[in-house]
Amino acid sequence: MGILDLTDRGALVVGGGQGMGRATALLLAQAGANPVVLDAEIARAESVASEVEGFGRKSAALSADVTDRTQVQSVIAEAEQAVGGLDIVVNIVGGASWAPLIAVDEETWERDFAVNLKHHLYVSQSAAQNWVAHERPGALCVVASVSGMFSAARHGAYGAAKAGLLSFVKSAAEEWWPHGIRVNAVVPGTVRTPRMEAEWEAGTTPRPAADLLGTIAEPEDIGGAITFLVSDLARKITGQAIIVDGGWTTRFPYSLT
Amino acid sequence: MSLLDLSERSALVVGAGKGIGRATAVRLGAAGAHTVVLDRHADRAESVAREIREAGGRADFVVADATDVDSLEETIDAVWARAPGLDVLVNITGSATWVPLLEMEEADWDRDFRVNLDQHLCVGRAVVKRWEAVERAGVVCLVGSISGRFAASGHAAYGAAKAGLLSLVQTAAQEWWPLGVRVNAVLPGSVRTPRIEETLMDPDRPIPEDLLARMLMPEDVAAAIAFLASDLARRVTGQALLLDSGVTTRFPYSLTE
Numbered sequence: 001m002g003i004l005d006l007t008d009r010g011a012l013v014v015g016g017g018q019g020m021g022r023a024t025a026l027l028l029a030q031a032g033a034n035p036v037v038l039d040a041e042i043a044r045a046e047s048v049a050s051e052v053e054g055f056g057r058k059s060a061a062l063s064a065d066v067t068d069r070t071q072v073q074s075v076i077a078e079a080e081q082a083v084g085g086l087d088i089v090v091n092i093v094g095g096a097s098w099a100p101l102i103a104v105d106e107e108t109w110e111r112d113f114a115v116n117l118k119h120h121l122y123v124s125q126s127a128a129q130n131w132v133a134h135e136r137p138g139a140l141c142v143v144a145s146v147s148g149m150f151s152a153a154r155h156g157a158y159g160a161a162k163a164g165l166l167s168f169v170k171s172a173a174e175e176w177w178p179h180g181i182r183v184n185a186v187v188p189g190t191v192r193t194p195r196m197e198a199e200w201e202a203g204t205t206p207r208p209a210a211d212l213l214g215t216i217a218e219p220e221d222i223g224g225a226i227t228f229l230v231s232d233l234a235r236k237i238t239g240q241a242i243i244v245d246g247g248w249t250t251r252f253p254y255s256l257t
Numbered sequence: 258m259s260l261l262d263l264s265e266r267s268a269l270v271v272g273a274g275k276g277i278g279r280a281t282a283v284r285l286g287a288a289g290a291h292t293v294v295l296d297r298h299a300d301r302a303e304s305v306a307r308e309i310r311e312a313g314g315r316a317d318f319v320v321a322d323a324t325d326v327d328s329l330e331e332t333i334d335a336v337w338a339r340a341p342g343l344d345v346l347v348n349i350t351g352s353a354t355w356v357p358l359l360e361m362e363e364a365d366w367d368r369d370f371r372v373n374l375d376q377h378l379c380v381g382r383a384v385v386k387r388w389e390a391v392e393r394a395g396v397v398c399l400v401g402s403i404s405g406r407f408a409a410s411g412h413a414a415y416g417a418a419k420a421g422l423l424s425l426v427q428t429a430a431q432e433w434w435p436l437g438v439r440v441n442a443v444l445p446g447s448v449r450t451p452r453i454e455e456t457l458m459d460p461d462r463p464i465p466e467d468l469l470a471r472m473l474m475p476e477d478v479a480a481a482i483a484f485l486a487s488d489l490a491r492r493v494t495g496q497a498l499l500l501d502s503g504v505t506t507r508f509p510y511s512l513t514e
Binding site: 002003004027030031170173174177214215217218221224225227228232233234235236237238239240242243244245246247250251252 | 259260261262284287288289427430431434439471473477480481483484488489490491492493494495496498499500501502503506507508
């Protein structure tokens, strides 16, 4: 198996039905884990679960609205059942509403917080409560965004929620370290996922400018960092956020003649 | 096929004779890389190379002082002869002079800059110039330190040099991205190297249990370097990965219950 070995680890990928979630589920499977796939759409979850089984690993397809706490608790219990215990929980779910701060309405603001921050509380709490109750170590990894580290111009609610997520990761990491639970984030810049490409086409999300090309991540780039972080190779890494963006955000901020 | 596979790669580990360097050379060898062990001490260099081979890996060694600018080209030639082209450069070398700022002499400052910053630049450039000539998209990983991000009390020159190293990593990452070259750093917190182990054994200065549990083994640093060297990190560049069991992200104040 090599040095990145997750043989027989039970995993749950929240938002595993496409894009970064699918890429992560498949990488986890390649590393030997048994990833359960949770998605808002059961058909997508089933498709990825099939692909996982194609790697000879165990999986299950589950569907839930992760902004609903009761559904989260119940689906995590199901996932545990399906693979005989969870060691790894990855949560990819998120998405931005595009609206300027001067006009954004309350409903949009709250929805972006529900979709980008609150469900992380539900999922992480549920997973951690199980681990603590069973005195079992665990690894959590979430997907944040550079929008939570820099300005999130015209998508300010998303940015604030993602910034909140980065804080949550640090606090959870500190509180849960004594229980053997590690919590980290992967921070993408722009990722070429099927959903993003559809949004760019539809014009609902602004397309990145041409000079970003080469730094735009593929879903596997995010999945690769996640897979590393939830493995024993990262057993002393917690409370961290790895930026995966081809170094774009470390550029000198001014154009020079 | 293992996820973190370096069997098509060759790697140079500068300062591989013991501690983090040795653990890194051994880890890269275990991931399949043809590893060139470089150290000032002949017996250590040879021993680590043998250790890699005995574990079924491929290794060579070069005995040289990487801080000696005059012999650097010759040293890199010797490495190239054993691993033509090279793919991965890891530079572990560094050491701190412990002296308060008010007592520090210019020679102390200069020495710490030479060993902890200048040397990384010189070795890096020597390798990357060769990569540019053969259009090799290589990977550089430097070992920095927490002391470059926070106060380096009592070892100010080391801290300033390591901070400089972080800047260099970002600049090099930007300048060399068009060459396909990635540059990152790992920042270890407290590592149980053989040197540190001795101080841990002192019965008059017991280490608190929590601190001990958060200390890294050299293998933990090696694991992060292996990740950064691999294709799992192909869009990670200009980054500094903090390896500290969450110590530096803790709430800064002690709280009463």
